[in-house]
Amino acid sequence: MGGFGSGGHNLRKRYLEQFRSLNAAYFQKHRILTDGWRGMIHWKNNDEDKPSISVEGGRNQVTLAYRARKDNTGDWTNVRDTFPVVWSPRHLGGAQAYFRCLRCNARAKLLYLANLHFRCRKCHNLVHASSQEQPGNRATRKNQKLRAKLGAPQGLGDYVPRPKGMHETTFQRYIEQIEEAESEINDDMIRILQRIQKTDIRLSQKHRNFWK
Structure with missing residues (x-):
């Protein structure tokens, strides 16, 4: 399993586009939010060692397991986090899935990998590059x-x-x-x-x- 080196952390401004993310809508579309689902998610990379995470899916929670290191330096760390999944009714029927951020407990459609962990945009203090x-x-x-x-x-x-x-x-x-x-x-x-x-x-x- 390829690991993550979280680059860009020393920049004064940290942009969403610099960090890998997980999308609850993607998990929902590909039926990852199904009890008993297990598999891997890979990111495109120019290197032969493609970053990836192990996922244990479920209707009410998702567990992520991966290796990462802070600021592309230091030792690799094994990370395992379990995120609650919440569902919000849609106006035209059905429901939309959201992750529950482990730091602020807010629901989030996207989680970003910075400082070793996937957390919401606000907790990592990330902004869109276009805003600057x-x-x-x-x-x-x-x-x-x-x-x-x-x-x-x-x-x-x-x-x-x-x-x-x-x-x-x-x-x-x-x-x-x-x-x-x-x-x-x-x-x-x-x-x-x-x-x-x-x-x-x-x-x-x-x-x-x-x-x-």
């Missing part, structure tokens, strides 16, 4: 994603053709989202230019004061 982006960068990523979905050119302001078979109402909704993102990109560019101009003015003023 500048508005223009976030809008650019959104614009590119929408354009790629429509098969349109990636250039800012380039014409977006309606894909064959897409309903006009759906297409116009995408166009509105693209225009909104591009407007935010332009606004961010203006703010950047204004900051640069203010900096140039301050530097120019200091230069004149120096020669007085």
